[in-house]
Amino acid sequence: MPPQLPAGVRIHNDPASPKRRSLHATQPFSPGSVIATFTDPLLALPDGATMRTTCNYCLRTSSSLSSMPSPDLKACTACKAAVYCGPACQRAHWKATHRAECKMFARVREQAGKDWLPTPVRAVAQVLLALYGGKGASGEGDVKRAFFGGHGEDDGGLEGNVEGFKKDEEVWKDLELQATAAVVYAGVLQGEEVLVKAREILCKIQTNAFNRLDADTGMTGIFLDVRLAMVNHSCVPNAFIGFDKRTAVLRAERPIKEGEEITISYIDNTLPKAARHEALRLYHFLCDCFRCKDDLDVYEVCQSSPVIPLNSVSLQPDLAKLRDPLVDRSRVSKAEIEAIYKKWQVLAKPDGGDEKDHLKLAQERWKLCQPLVEAKMWAIEPLPTTIQQLATSWQTSYKMVVYALPLLCFLSIECDPYKFVAPFMPWRIKNMVAIVKLLAVTGEFTASGALATRCTHEGLVGTLATADQVSICEALLRLVVHHGSSSASEDWDVLKQAKSMLEDVESLEGREQESNLLRAWAKDPQDPEGAAFFENQVLRPIQTLAGFAVETLEAMLDGKSLVKK
Template sequence: MDFNHLDTVKDPVLGNGLAASKDLSAGEPIIKISEPFLIVVEKDALEKVCSFCLIESDASSLKRCTGCKVVRYCTPTCQKADWKLIHKNECSLLQRLPGIPPTPVRALYQALLRYVRPTFELDSRSASLEHHVQDLKKDRKRWDEIVLQAKGALEFSKTPADKMDMVTRLLCIMATNAFRATLPDDTPIGLCYEPTLALANHSCMPNAFIMFDGRSISLMTLNPIKTGEQIFISYVDFTQSRDQRRGELKQRYFFDCECEKCKYSRTPYRVCKETTAVPSEKLALLYDYKTLVSQADEREHEIQAIRQDLNDLKQEIYVAHSLIDLSKTTASETERLNFLKQAISDLSLYKNHKLFALPPYSTVLDELYLTYIDNGHLTSALILLLFIFLNCDIYNWPQPNHPIRVTRLFTIARLLKYASSLEPATLEQTLPFIPREILTGIDFIDATHTILILVNELAPLSHGQGTRFIGQVELELREVEEVQRLRGGVGKALQKWQSEGNTAVDGRNIASQIFTGLKTLAGFAFEVIGKQNL
């Protein structure tokens, strides 16, 4: 572990925390941990990721453990490494059990087997962390579940019965301090417990974020951070409403958030205005930062002008959240789509005033986009995602190097690649409400190439140098460059724009024209919502 950029601090209000030991620029790794304290693949991801290196693959390419037939590996090397690390102690247990234990139970007995034996005492790094045992005991149902899980882990790990209090405390420590392990696109795949990073305090306006690259975990800067400045991450989805954020933080972590975003009810537009962005002359062709700040200011004034009208929407907002929940539980994809369309209709005030980034409107748009993805309507998903990126994402995640922003751009590139594979007549059939001259006016191969150039520039700042995500981006970029080579002409101009920036006039003009076309496509998002059924 590299601790060169990290100090521990004692905050009089927040308690233990982490601070920068030197000036850090945006997109810089603060600390990288190649082997976290504990990382466990959750049940729903066991068939799609290697249980050691956490590489995502289709189930047919991952080989099951021949003993327990539960965990899977991408190579014999990973299988041997995991066997030595923990699986030799877990395999026979998984064979005996009627089902796969819950992820917290698996994580707890792995921690007991790896770190607690033979002394059966808490390791020093865990013992210093907050456990909230007394707070958790106040919720009888929740506490009973914790005790039940602790008993299971105690028995599975053959820990002495008189160590039950210690085992329960360790479970509470892990529940309070663990992170979601994710793929590069933020898809959750498991649980990661790393005491060093658990010291980072929370803010709904974080200046850093945690990034996974297989088993490796990094703490990366979002904003420039000065020496001695405290490092904040977000424990929850900070794009939610203030009430949702505060409710989740109180329920899970037992504190009232008093960050500036919560304390002063700051909107995404206000936060965007106050955020220092990473300069990018290429990205400025898609949206100009000064124009963005000006538009954020206009939206902020709009919110103040209709504040009472927004406050009167409490019932509609409650119904919208209910419809989102219903859309996730229904087995009918048509019902799912209809629930979300109803939510959009009920929140028409947001649309009328172009307040697309405010929750729950942005959440409904995301769910609509995912619905089209899940049902193979990829061109409709492309239009929606372009709209979401330009009207929600750039405000909700105002730093261009935020990993969600960068992975969204990468997804846009992949959807453009799909659109480029379609015959013009087929593309027109999938989007009949978009005029033919607009569709034929966009070269989707050039558009794919251009967006990938943006992603390639931003990825080292969002995901870190040498990561698997960067490898994926570079592979896609090489493929489109080869297609462009065979076509001749435009590809070379874009490659020159990639290496020389906006001084490469021909490439800059091509990129600018493409971005204009994509913004035009984004303008048809509500035609997609209104006319595209499943």
Template sequence: MQTSISKIANKKICVKAIDHSGRGIYAMQKISPGDLIIQDAPYAAVVDDTNLSVVCSGCFSKGGRLSCCSSCNVIHYCSEECKRKDLLYHQHECNSFVRLKRTPPTSIRLICRILMHRMNDPSSFEDIENLQSNRTMFKQEQIETFAQMSMVVRECISQDALLSASEMLDLFCRLTENSFSILDGEMIAFGVGIYPNASLLNHSCRPNCVVIFENSKLMVRCIEQINNDQELVINYVDLSLPVEDRRKELRKQYFFLCNCETCEYYKSKDNIDPRSALRCQNYKCSNAIEPPSSLDLGLEEYTSTCKACSRNIRYDVADVEKRISKSLQLYEKGTNLRDQDNIQAMSYFKQAFEIQNSLLHMANYNLLSTRKALFDVYCNLKDWPTALSHSLAIVEAYRILYSQTHPLLGIQLYATARIHMLMDNVDIFKVVELLREALKILEVSHGFKHPFTKMVEMNLWDAHGELNSKKS
């Protein structure tokens, strides 16, 4: 099931060990945007807890009619063939589900499948053992949690498949450091897998590659030109987070301080990170303004001049902090209500948005998070005009935050086109324009043959047909 890197990587890349960053994958020649670099099946993978009834645990396809295992009533399959192929692994976990009368969480089920793969093919486990564990870097309470989880694993699989207590802790550390969320075409997670080859890719806040999935198959695609001897990098964390938040998250989970070119760029006071910036007080200006919180503590009033429009800027620091704090409280209240009451959640999000939109830059992480929440709520309520206004603003924020071939930009452009098509008065010219741009990006990030790309292409053909009929 697992293939060595030398067998899948082709002649364009190689693995190197560099002192400051450990092992990584490097180009051996120029690689163009859209090139497929790696495609790999997982060593082990599971559907996550929330999607067990809607995703096939055999082939990881979404949608369609599924039937559950008649013994455990937990795992679902799209066909008898998938059920038969998965039997080698599921027969062990199925018995434990029935015996325990509960479904172990995602991470436990993944560990069990890794151990069952090892039991069935002992030599393959070398791929897992070669992964970075960083065990000595984990806090004691994390290690203690892993020890407790190991006890649950012991209840789920046979004694023949178990490792020693110390080896189990190493395995949990490796899983924490190296697992991938399995995403659908719209980059929404529905599973977790371990892919030893792709784990060799290091992080950058300006990635030149993206990880895309087709069911459980992982694909690494180039989204920016990569030159000979240049490292191939992906992002480990949310790139819309402010610099210091990204660095904090990377240090907490992956135990390194990011010094990529993007992080270094925003360390300079001359370069303002829009993810944490205020907006210019001239509402016709879209320039980012350095937030007072980044200045010397004790400052009561912040004054500056906008470099774009030359307007004099004056902020009451305490007032800014108070308003931001209030908006975050409102956002949290809305988030807690989203699954219960869309209307009440929308009310809180709108109040948070009104505060943030008057104060924060359009690509500010907090404003963007609130806007995305409102976009989802308005879509659920079928308020298409309001959803459209937020979607268009999200697209503009993404143009600032991401490269112009990043899949999230392409996906949001497609979502915007779809909303246009649901409006009473459809602007078919705008729909075609949005779909063309979305398709151009997705052909790079997802590839021409990916189901999501083909779906966008079909929508574009339909829109072209409608446009031509209007012209005639």
């Protein structure tokens, strides 16, 4: 029998369609609502390099960033490779897969001198061990059905695109090496038949598994659920997936009608058309959604989005601006944008962490993006990524941390709302949390008087000196809490962190009036006093800070020093 589907979705079979199978909604869903939850994946494992800092069963990430297990994670006493957050996870993982793979890591240590495997190799090895690990191996029936179930309408088998992978000689060579390694380390019966199966398994994993990578929370690894793998791609999806440990949550990004096909984006769908199609190359299909057919950019997609009204409670509440963005399309054509993106991609990245090398790359990329700057097309890639990467670099720089703040404010107002129209989308939530963290730093500088000695920008210094930075933090955290529950689960690390920071802010003495106004605004954004306080004490300072971003970037491009000697 195929795996049981959650109540919110059903399988639609159409042998005549290139998609063949798809998931459709069994009821209407509003933006941000949960469509279905998937809690019993066929494969769920951390990346090889992080398997020593991540529970290998529940996938809870350790606070440690080192390659050694954190004190709160205990290693398997036999192989010393897999680590767990507690006995319950260790027992569950032993029953699910580790009983078969535990001995494998002894071979890995002996033959490769490592205590971990590359993620695709370990994933294929787990499947091979379920198939050949002996009579009654855990999950054997599910694995056979998923990977070799044939192509019947209800067999639950995965698509593999093996012939498509073979056409790319370089990719196929890598897949052959990984599949061979999996066979060797798994210690299963070697032979051409097993190698053929291993390559087919790897192709199906590459085609159907989801990447759990989230650099902001330290989450890594892959997640493969046969039912979830049936969700098809669109560059204008109506749904998105969030991961919480061993669970995948499918949520509505836009309103979804009963019977409507549910789609997600397999890639970064904010890229130019050619870059999107290149990113989809290994999925072996050509997207023909309306965004691709009409070559629509992020502004054009945003203009017709049904979720624009949700931004009335956000850092970009100007709905008219979202519907009619102030861009000058005469300045740069879509063909020129494609050319800019290609040139941007090939710029050499620095090998190490030298700050001067990273600054030089940022200057080159900013210069390349000048046609987009002149057209005020701030949300068109690669311009927002250029700004984001520089802001990320400055966030961790002792000298430049102050200047990261206007860049993040600018991204939250001029870029993110057009790229990710729904205000509950994870990237928008995470950028607001990043602003709060920076305000905590600049607040300390302002209180100690150190800001004026660190920053040459008088407008930035003056704005931070007069702004109620604590109220800005509280308002942003209330926005995060308001939208965050529609972004992922209540256990999402970003949301939990925001709630903790909000409790800290609320505990500060002497802020009863400000907090009461912000509580009233959070409860009812139309509350006259609360809305006026948010407009004057939160939104305007953030807009002012964002207004310093471009001149800061221009100064960087011209090589001017932004730090006082």
